[in-house]
Amino acid sequence: SLIQQGLISNSPSIPTYAFSIPTLETFRRLRLRAPRLSVQAFLKAVCDTQNNIYHAELATPFAETLDVYLALLRLVDQQVAKTLKRDSPHxxxxxxxxxxxxxxxxxxxxxxxxxxxxxxxxxxxxxxxxxxxxxxxxxxxxxxxxxxxxxxxxxxxxxxxxxxxxxxxxxxxxxxxxxxxxxxxxxxxxxxxxxxxxxxxxxxxxxxxxxxxxxxxxxxxxxxxxxxxxxxxxxxxxxxxxxxxxxxxxxxxxxxxxxxxxxxxxxxxxxx
Ligand SMILES: [Zn+2]
Incomplete structure (x- = not known):
């Protein structure tokens, strides 16, 4: 599957776009330090480093994939907290x-x-x-x-x-x-x-x-x-x-x- 290759897609059934986990993680970290960083600016920079031309239609699938990635991180965090018995509300x-x-x-x-x-x-x-x-x-x-x-x-x-x-x-x-x-x-x-x-x-x-x-x-x-x-x-x-x-x-x-x-x-x- 895609995730075994280190890729996440915005769609569970018919993946047209997939982004690598290091790319998603880089964007997540960057945005924690610079909340104003837009998806578009980040993708343009990524395309530049790969000598590709940025296409505007990349932004929406990337934002959706980022949501999937963040949801996965939250699920992992929840499971770790549960195992360590750190999941009580207080x-x-x-x-x-x-x-x-x-x-x-x-x-x-x-x-x-x-x-x-x-x-x-x-x-x-x-x-x-x-x-x-x-x-x-x-x-x-x-x-x-x-x-x-x-x-x-x-x-x-x-x-x-x-x-x-x-x-x-x-x-x-x-x-x-x-x-x-x-x-x-x-x-x-x-x-x-x-x-x-x-x-x-x-x-x-x-x-x-x-x-x-x-x-x-x-x-x-x-x-x-x-x-x-x-x-x-x-x-x-x-x-x-x-x-x-x-x-x-x-x-x-x-x-x-x-x-x-x-x-x-x-x-x-x-x-x-
Ligand atoms: Zn204190």
């Missing part, structure tokens, strides 16, 4: 960073078990007309928080309302939002910061251009920079549901414990 968060999450026997307790940082970034935008995947496809990931899971928190957030100033602990777990020094004693400092910061605006005001399907991502990192959980920000600004959903996933995995969480709008988030 394995990745629990083991992403050994210095943060690996506990020694009789380790003296720390003031905080783990230091986390959360924030949303708006660089990873995607236009809504940039193509969509079929609704039947689900991408399983052990650190991406799905849109459905995020939306569960949207309702809770509405119930809490824009009750600014009302102190209600939405998720009564051992969480601590970082505050500016002295803010507790000096309410003035806290309120002026709260009003000025853009990310701190009322959720209703956090709108983005409607042309974007994805407005960015919301991540939770440990202090060594390992991503513990990530959520897409879908057609919206940095709403409270994203930190709630991301922290809920981390809390589910790591269990209760003293977590020190740094967040640039921690003062308002504490109230949510």
């Amino acid at each position: 394995w990745r968060i629990k083991n992403a960073c050994p210095p943060c999450t690996y506990k020694l026997v009789d380790e003296p307790p720390l003031r905080h078990d783990i230091l986390l940082a959360i924030d949303g970034g708006n660089s990873l935008k995607r236009f809504s007309n940039a193509g969509t995947a079929s609704n039947n496809l689900t991408f399983n990931s052990d650190y991406f928080v799905s849109r459905e899971e995020v939306d569960k928190f949207a309702r809770k957030e509405k119930e809490a309302g824009s009750s600014k100033g009302k102190k209600g602990k939405g998720k009564g777990k051992a969480k601590k939002a970082k505050e500016p020094e002295g803010a507790d004693d000096d309410g003035h400092l806290l309120s002026s910061c709260t009003e000025r910061w853009k990310a701190n605006a009322d959720d209703a005001l956090k709108k983005t251009f409607s042309c974007f399907e994805e407005a960015g991502v919301f991540v939770c990192l440990c202090r060594h920079g390992h991503v513990l959980a990530i959520a897409d920000m879908v057609s919206s600004g940095e709403l409270a549901k994203y930190p709630l959903a991301v922290l809920d996933k981390v809390n589910q995995a790591l269990g209760p414990g003293k977590k020190l969480i740094a967040y640039d709008i921690g003062c308002t988030f504490k109230k949510t």
Whole structure:
């Protein structure tokens, strides 16, 4: 078969095109480092090295074959994880960073078990007309928080309302939002910061251009920079549901414990 020759085709029944695995792997690696690299540019370079003329109709079969190759890689990864018993939904968060999450026997307790940082970034935008995947496809990931899971928190957030100033602990777990020094004693400092910061605006005001399907991502990192959980920000600004959903996933995995969480709008988030 083709795969025994180191080739993958875009069609299982009538293969017209086949690409070698090293070519596909080279493109995959290149795109991890340079996400803007297009299939067309890559194929042109490959054709140049082989003294061939690039034909535009090569691009679609290559993109399809790349999908097949990535699916194969995911299947292999899943099987390896299963064999190593690393396929539980929380394995990745629990083991992403050994210095943060690996506990020694009789380790003296720390003031905080783990230091986390959360924030949303708006660089990873995607236009809504940039193509969509079929609704039947689900991408399983052990650190991406799905849109459905995020939306569960949207309702809770509405119930809490824009009750600014009302102190209600939405998720009564051992969480601590970082505050500016002295803010507790000096309410003035806290309120002026709260009003000025853009990310701190009322959720209703956090709108983005409607042309974007994805407005960015919301991540939770440990202090060594390992991503513990990530959520897409879908057609919206940095709403409270994203930190709630991301922290809920981390809390589910790591269990209760003293977590020190740094967040640039921690003062308002504490109230949510
Ligand atoms: Zn860490």
